[in-house]
Amino acid sequence: MEPQRKRRKTEESDTFLWEVLPVLSEELSQGIEFLQAYAAPIINKKDTSHLVKKLAAMYPLEGLQHIKRVRACRDKHSPHPLEIIVCLASDLNSKEEGGTIPSITALLHNSESDCTGLGEPFLVKIPAFPPLTRPQFEEASRHWPTSFHEDKQVTVALKGELFSKDEKATMQKYMEQAIEAAKAGKEEGMASVGALIVDPDTDAVLAVAHDCRNSPNPLLHAVMVCIDLIAHGQGGGAYNYKKYPACHFVPTDASHYLTNDNSLPSVNLSSLEQATESGLPYICTGYDLYVTREPCVMCAMALVHSRIRRVFFGVISSDGALGTKYKIHTKKDLNHRFEVFKGVMEQDCQKLSQL
Amino acid sequence: MGTPCEGCSLDNRGVFHPCAEEIQKWMQKAFEMAKDALDNGEVPVGCLMVYNNEILGRGRNEVNETKNATRHAEMVAIDQVLDWCHCNDKDPGDVFERTVLYVTVEPCIMCAGALRLLRIPLVVYGCKNDRFGGCGSVLDIPADNLPQTGAPFKCISGYRAEEAVEMLKMFYKQENPNAPKSKARKKD
Ligand SMILES: [Zn+2]
Numbered sequence: 001m002e003p004q005r006k007r008r009k010t011e012e013s014d015t016f017l018w019e020v021l022p023v024l025s026e027e028l029s030q031g032i033e034f035l036q037a038y039a040a041p042i043i044n045k046k047d048t049s050h051l052v053k054k055l056a057a058m059y060p061l062e063g064l065q066h067i068k069r070v071r072a073c074r075d076k077h078s079p080h081p082l083e084i085i086v087c088l089a090s091d092l093n094s095k096e097e098g099g100t101i102p103s104i105t106a107l108l109h110n111s112e113s114d115c116t117g118l119g120e121p122f123l124v125k126i127p128a129f130p131p132l133t134r135p136q137f138e139e140a141s142r143h144w145p146t147s148f149h150e151d152k153q154v155t156v157a158l159k160g161e162l163f164s165k166d167e168k169a170t171m172q173k174y175m176e177q178a179i180e181a182a183k184a185g186k187e188e189g190m191a192s193v194g195a196l197i198v199d200p201d202t203d204a205v206l207a208v209a210h211d212c213r214n215s216p217n218p219l220l221h222a223v224m225v226c227i228d229l230i231a232h233g234q235g236g237g238a239y240n241y242k243k244y245p246a247c248h249f250v251p252t253d254a255s256h257y258l259t260n261d262n263s264l265p266s267v268n269l270s271s272l273e274q275a276t277e278s279g280l281p282y283i284c285t286g287y288d289l290y291v292t293r294e295p296c297v298m299c300a301m302a303l304v305h306s307r308i309r310r311v312f313f314g315v316i317s318s319d320g321a322l323g324t325k326y327k328i329h330t331k332k333d334l335n336h337r338f339e340v341f342k343g344v345m346e347q348d349c350q351k352l353s354q355l
Numbered sequence: 356m357g358t359p360c361e362g363c364s365l366d367n368r369g370v371f372h373p374c375a376e377e378i379q380k381w382m383q384k385a386f387e388m389a390k391d392a393l394d395n396g397e398v399p400v401g402c403l404m405v406y407n408n409e410i411l412g413r414g415r416n417e418v419n420e421t422k423n424a425t426r427h428a429e430m431v432a433i434d435q436v437l438d439w440c441h442c443n444d445k446d447p448g449d450v451f452e453r454t455v456l457y458v459t460v461e462p463c464i465m466c467a468g469a470l471r472l473l474r475i476p477l478v479v480y481g482c483k484n485d486r487f488g489g490c491g492s493v494l495d496i497p498a499d500n501l502p503q504t505g506a507p508f509k510c511i512s513g514y515r516a517e518e519a520v521e522m523l524k525m526f527y528k529q530e531n532p533n534a535p536k537s538k539a540r541k542k543d
Pocket residue numbers: 221222223295296297298299300
């Protein structure tokens with residue numbers, strides 16, 4: 001009796017109406033690019049290894065190590081069960097009249113002896129780059145077999161299964177506070193956007209902010225306010241928010257940075273060292289930001305400068321810089337990158353814009 | 356308040372486009388600021404915002420004293436313009452639409468976003484910023500299609516670029532504890 005009741009209870013609180021998804025780099029999220037290639041049936045299966053060697057010497061397919069040279073014929077009733085890639089379409093002189101497929105002798109430089117063992121060529125599409133995600137792998141494999149080194153975490157993240165129910169409950173708790181702040185900001189005549197910065201290792205909310213762009217400073221977007229509140233918490237700060245009680249911070253003990261806090265993951269320790277080394281206040285090192293809508297380019301870059309660890313946002317925005325117009329957090333040229341997740345309490349965050 | 360010279364012009368938005376002499380005059384001031392910062396061990400970036408032939412904002416990097424990594428010279432100068440508007444009962448929107456930013460180093464992506472949000476019409480800068488530059492180097496914020504992010508702006512780049520780079524190099528040499536200090540000092 002008892003266990004059953006318990007199970008039902010968890011099931012109820014475990015239901016979320018939202019899904020949290022990673023905002024991946026272009027590389028990981030784009031579709032597969034294909035190249036045109038000529039393939040030909042292998043007439044006698046026994047010649048396969050010989051043909052593979054010969055073609056590899058003649059047409060090495062450089063930079064395409066992920067391509068499997070031979071595949072099983074898709075037509076089960078075909079007299080020739082294996083097919084092999086002869087060469088890329090671009091390997092031939094582009095003088096070929098468009099559309100017509102060259103004969104196997106033409107592909108093999110008219111050397112009759114080499115042509116034995118291969119049937120007439122046909123065009124196929126092969127993936128130009130190794131697939132990085134399972135969706136890319138599946139798309140690639142529909143055209144030609146490809147090797148794939150799966151990053152299990154990316155696969156899980158793409159299915160929206162990276163976070164446990166407990167973790168999602170924590171996200172919901174923080175986003176609810178950001179939504180509350182957004183509503184308080186709206187009452188003050190601001191854009192209805194709220195943000196919150198938390199230290200995920202101690203579960204301590206360090207700053208809560210709403211947008212203040214209709215104060216004398218039009219650049220005080222919620223994220224900029226939140227960063228400045230963290231600076232206040234560390235004895236700095238540039239603006240005064242006394243007029244806006246919903247914007248507040250918790251003073252952080254400076255010794256937090258100096259103690260051997262075991263709970264800090266090593267990845268943050270290294271960036272912390274960098275921060276102290278250069279003497280610059282990378283104030284958000286190790287912290288997570290929750291914000292009701294995708295930040296603009298100014299705010300996104302401010303998060304790079306502040307060395308935020310992760311960003312969770314609710315809804316996308318049309319000029320957003322963490323997925324929509326740019327993916328500032330994945331840019332290789334910049335000196336700090338971070339993870340971004342979208343969709344946390346998406347519908348509730350969406351409703352804010354209708355206030 | 357002076358009137359712009361004949362070489363300067365107002366476009367149909369009423370935006371002031373400075374002539375070569377005007378640019379030279381204000382960039383000279385910006386370079387003096389950068390030099391001054393370098394002599395005081397600060398990031399050698401000079402930055403000023405000019406409205407109606409008057410300097411309304413002069414910024415220097417205040418990241419360290421505010422512990423806020425977003426307090427770049429441009430952001431500080433913007434705040435001074437906002438203060439001026441407040442004290443002189445001017446609408447910041449009108450003022451920024453006619454304000455030119457002169458800065459020795461290309462604004463970063465964040466500052467470029469801020470300038471766009473404020474609808475600044477023109478930025479004149481010295482050297483490129485390969486690490487964070489938001490006006491052509493890493494991203495091109497002034498020209499990109501961002502209809503919700505203020506207005507596109509024009510850039511004039513490369514003004515006394517070598518000199519600006521040289522100052523930054525000297526600064527980072529001083530910063531780097533492994534670099535011989537005497538060498539950096541000999542240069543000036
Ligand atoms: Zn913003």
